[in-house]
Amino acid sequence: MHELSLCGAIADVVTRHAEGREVRTIHITIGQLRQIVPDTLVYCWSLFTEGTALAGSRIDVERVPARLACRACGDRQELGATPVFACAVCAGVDLEVVTGEEFLITSLDLSGA
Numbered sequence: 814m815h816e817l818s819l820c821g822a823i824a825d826v827v828t829r830h831a832e833g834r835e836v837r838t839i840h841i842t843i844g845q846l847r848q849i850v851p852d853t854l855v856y857c858w859s860l861f862t863e864g865t866a867l868a869g870s871r872i873d874v875e876r877v878p879a880r881l882a883c884r885a886c887g888d889r890q891e892l893g894a895t896p897v898f899a900c901a902v903c904a905g906v907d908l909e910v911v912t913g914e915e916f917l918i919t920s921l922d923l924s925g926a
């Protein structure tokens with residue numbers, strides 16, 4: 814499962830930054846274009862961390878909407894629920910993704926930090 818491998822990567826980063834301190838909440842920013850279901854990620858995290866030093870920590874997901882910029886006319890638009898990869902103004906298909914591909918651990922809430 815995709816989310817499960819992400820949990821491994823998150824755990825690596827978090828463990829390094831926590832330096833032995835107890836981790837309460839991990840704040841993660843995920844772009845809309847990432848094929849990640851936040852609920853699934855949160856669920857996988859609880860399974861993945863069970864019995865580890867990270868057990869009991871929580872993932873808090875912030876979703877970033879996808880924004881595209883048209884290279885032809887410069888129009889910027891937010892991607893709706895149904896992705897249409899064509900410019901709403903000039904119907905051009907030369908679109909640049911401005912936001913929506915993020916996958917970042919933005920901050921950690923640590924116990925006693």
Ligand SMILES: [Zn+2]
Nearest residue numbers: 883886900903
């Ligand atoms: Zn356009």
